[in-house]
Amino acid sequence: xxxxxxxxxxxxxxxxxxxxxxxxxxxxxxxxxxxxxxxxxxxxxxxxxxxxxxxxxxxxxxxxxxxxxxxxxxxxxxxxxxxxxxxxxxxxxxxxxxxxxxxxxxxxxxxxxxxxxxxxxxxxxxxxxxxxxxxxxxxxxxxxxxxxxxxxxxxxxxxxxxxxxxxxxxxxxxxxxxxxxxxxxxxxxxxxxxxxxxxxxxxxxxxxxxxxxxxxxxxxxxxxxxxxxxxxxxxxxxxxxxxxxxxxxxxxxxxxxxxxxxxxxxxxxxxxxxxxxxxxxxxxxxxxxxxxxxxxxxxxxxxxxxxxxxxxxxxxxxxxxxxxxxxxxxxxxxxxxxxxxxxxxxxxxxxxxxxxxxxxxxxxxxxxxxxxxxxxxxxxxxxxxxxxxxxxxxxxxxxxxxxxxxxxxxxxxxxxxxxxxxxxxxxxxxxxxxxxxxxxxxxxxxxxxxxxxxxxxxxxxxxxxxxxxxxx
RNA sequence: UCCUCCGUAGCUCAAUGGUAGAGCGAGCGGCUGUUAACCGCUAGGUUGCUGGUUCGAGUCCAGCCGGGGGAGCCA
Numbered sequence: 235x236x237x238x239x240x241x242x243x244x245x246x247x248x249x250x251x252x253x254x255x256x257x258x259x260x261x262x263x264x265x266x267x268x269x270x271x272x273x274x275x276x277x278x279x280x281x282x283x284x285x286x287x288x289x290x291x292x293x294x295x296x297x298x299x300x301x302x303x304x305x306x307x308x309x310x311x312x313x314x315x316x317x318x319x320x321x322x323x324x325x326x327x328x329x330x331x332x333x334x335x336x337x338x339x340x341x342x343x344x345x346x347x348x349x350x351x352x353x354x355x356x357x358x359x360x361x362x363x364x365x366x367x368x369x370x371x372x373x374x375x376x377x378x379x380x381x382x383x384x385x386x387x388x389x390x391x392x393x394x395x396x397x398x399x400x401x402x403x404x405x406x407x408x409x410x411x412x413x414x415x416x417x418x419x420x421x422x423x424x425x426x427x428x429x430x431x432x433x434x435x436x437x438x439x440x441x442x443x444x445x446x447x448x449x450x451x452x453x454x455x456x457x458x459x460x461x462x463x464x465x466x467x468x469x470x471x472x473x474x475x476x477x478x479x480x481x482x483x484x485x486x487x488x489x490x491x492x493x494x495x496x497x498x499x500x501x502x503x504x505x506x507x508x509x510x511x512x513x514x515x516x517x518x519x520x521x522x523x524x525x526x527x528x529x530x531x532x533x534x535x536x537x538x539x540x541x542x543x544x545x546x547x548x549x550x551x552x553x554x555x556x557x558x559x560x561x562x563x564x565x566x567x568x569x570x571x572x573x574x575x576x577x578x579x580x581x582x583x584x585x586x587x588x589x590x591x592x593x594x595x596x597x598x599x600x601x602x603x604x605x606x607x608x609x610x611x612x613x614x615x616x617x618x619x620x621x622x623x624x625x626x627x628x629x630x631x632x633x634x635x636x637x638x639x640x641x642x643x644x645x646x647x648x649x650x651x652x653x654x655x656x657x658x659x660x661x662x663x664x665x666x667x668x669x670x671x672x673x674x675x676x677x678x679x680x681x682x683x684x685x686x687x688x689x690x691x692x693x694x695x696x697x698x699x700x701x702x703x704x705x706x
Numbered sequence: 707u708c709c710u711c712c713g714u715a716g717c718u719c720a721a722u723g724g725u726a727g728a729g730c731g732a733g734c735g736g737c738u739g740u741u742a743a744c745c746g747c748u749a750g751g752u753u754g755c756u757g758g759u760u761c762g763a764g765u766c767c768a769g770c771c772g773g774g775g776g777a778g779c780c781a
Contacts, residue, residue: 267740275740288741306732324741344732344750345716350742351730353717356773411780448781474707475779486781568777579777632781677781690774691781702772 243282245317249327252317257329259287259313262367265350266305274302276334278313281372284520288320288328289313301336306343307350308367311336355693362697362706370529373521374694377514378682384513385466385487385678388506394462394489399449401468404441405656412472413444414482445470449488450673451607451660454636457490457671458663464489466678474701478690479627481679483699490673496609496618496635499672500595503622503631504545506676507593511537514685522686530687536626537685543592548585550577550599550616556589557581576603577621579628586623594623606646607660608634609670620674627684633674640664 239260245252261280268274272293279286291302305311315331322328340346347361348368358365365371386396402416418438419425425436434442449465457463469486489506491498515522515537526533548556557571569578577585577596586594598616601608608617622631637643643664647654654661679691692698697706 265741265743267738267743269738269740270736271739273739275743277741290739321739322741323739342716342732346732347716349717349731351717352742354774357717360773469781471780473779476707476774477776477778477780478774480780484781629781675781680781 239312241282242278242280242285242287245287245327246283246285249317253319253327255317256332257315257317259289259315259329261287261311261313263305263307263309263311265307266302268303274298274305276302276305276311276313276331278311279367279372281366281375283376284369284373284524288322288325289315289334290318290328290330291334292331295331295334297334297336301339302334304339305336306340306346308340308346308348309336310338355690359692359698360705366696369524370688371693373518373524374682374686374688375696376521377518377686378694380514380518381510381682381685382466382678384510385506387513388509389462389464389489392462394464395456395460397449397453397456397460397463397465398467399446399452399465401446402439402443403446403452404439404443405451411447412474413447414470414472416443416445447471448486448675450490450675453488453490453673454663454671455659457492457673458667458669461492462489476701478692479680479683481691481695481698481700482704484691484695485678487676487678488673490671492669492671494635494672495670496597496620496672499633499635499674500545500547500597500620500622503595503620503633503674503676504593507622507624507630507681508541510681511685512541515541525686525688533685533687540593540624545593545595545622546590547595547597548590550596553577553581553585553596557584560584560589574600574602582621582623582628586625586628592625596621596623601646604634606650606652607636607643609637610642610646618672622674624684627680630680630684631674631676633672635670635672638664638668638670640668 239258242259242261245257259278259280261278264277264279264286266274266276274291276289276291277286278289291298295302312335313329313331314333315329317327318330320326320328348364358368358371366375389396419436425433427433437443446469448469449467453463453465465488467485468483470483472482473480489502491502515534522534551573554571554573557567561567561571565584567580569580571581585596597620598611599619601610601615601617604617604619608619610617618635620633621629624630637646640661643661644654647657679694682688682694683691686694688694692700
């Protein structure tokens with residue numbers, strides 16, 4: 235009866251106490267090095283941590299000639315053996331095998347897509363089913379998991395409730411971007427109304443339906459009952475945007491707090507980001523060390539500096555003034571700076587990286603460039619919106635205090651030509667026990683990209699969906 | 707959607723319009739308590755697709771397909 239397998243992470247965490255112990259490992263071969271001293275070194279990875287384990291396979295193993303000498307990168311094995319102090323330099327302990335069971339060899343090592351060498355990101359996206367076997371993507375996967383847990387721990391520790399807002403929505407009013415249609419209608423033979431339009435009353439939900447572009451409106455409903463809530467789930471945008479910061483399917487974190495204003499919202503955003511990075515620094519130092527060495531040299535230091543610096547709060551109007559001053563002093567911008575237009579990427583980069591040098595929360599934007607639900611300020615021309623800008627990535631969070639006054643909300647809907655009827659349930663929240671409340675959205679992939687130094691969000695999600703690409 | 711760059715061996719890349727090469731990976735052999743091991747040998751190609759110019763096209767031209775980067779939109 236074989237003992238249960240030990241994770242390599244657990245073995246390494248308790249290495250000193252395990253010398254002499256019999257263990258069983260399960261994993262995949264990274265490399266094999268043979269020695270004519272009568273043994274082979276087989277590097278085994280099981281994904282539990284960044285490190286792999288050196289397994290020493292003596293030539294007297296029954297299957298040494300027949301199987302061990304044919305192990306190549308990617309083969310799966312079960313190893314039974316003894317933990318011993320290593321006689322080599324690269325590791326303190328190793329496993330001296332008494333038995334190696336080969337579960338699966340690599341069919342054709344010559345064409346195995348993940349050969350032990352450098353591959354381009356573009357190539358690895360084409361083999362997304364195998365790329366988690368690389369150092370980089372294994373590390374990304376563990377960091378992603380760690381950050382997801384940190385998000386939940388942060389909110390749960392503050393008494394937030396996790397709300398599972400719907401993936402399929404029949405709202406006409408989410409309004410955050412192009413939506414993917416959800417339909418069971420026969421595209422070859424669409425039912426038509428008398429006017430010749432598609433008759434969606436025949437569709438599955440009896441009306442038009444789409445994939446959600448944001449859980450915000452739904453989570454507001456639960457906020458105005460449970461006070462502190464958040465959503466964390468997949469979100470879909472059918473925008474034809476081709477950049478390293480956009481995905482058609484991505485995960486978003488959206489907290490919503492009642493009895494709160496924009497300042498509370500900014501504090502919450504700062505607290506969340508710092509908690510996530512602190513947790514990551516604490517728990518995944520092995521993977522971060524790899525990212526710092528091979529991907530982005532400043533990856534650890536900038537996270538440390540992030541958690542130790544206070545975020546600058548800056549009014550949009552003051553930000554414009556600062557940009558105009560910089561322009562007057564000879565700093566050139568490709569796009570003009572003017573009160574009333576949105577900040578361009580280059581403007582955000584200037585504020586964060588050149589002017590302030592640490593994360594900045596820009597607050598109170600002109601109402602004409604922001605959504606209908608954002609709370610009108612007393613000046614009548616700005617709304618209580620905020621963007622959190624971080625050095626190296628730009629906008630990572632967008633949020634606002636919500637308009638809780640029914641008459642002001644209705645005026646905004648009318649101003650933006652949005653039909654009141656479509657927002658009947660959203661308006662009900664203001665009719666029945668309205669309270670000031672606020673929230674924000676954090677793109678999870680952007681968080682991971684920043685934390686790891688990975689340059690493209692397509693490489694921090696297991697199977698990226700982008701325009702023209704949904705393989706796997 | 708716009709701008710721009712790129713498609714050559716399993717992968718990363720070379721190749722004035724003139725016989726398609728290297729490194730890594732792979733296979734075989736040698737050497738070694740090795741560690742991105744090392745040394746030698748071998749195999750591996752319809753140069754993204756279609757057409758055009760030319761005595762001759764990986765190279766020049768046109769169209770198409772695929773991908774990267776940047777911009778916009780945003781998270």
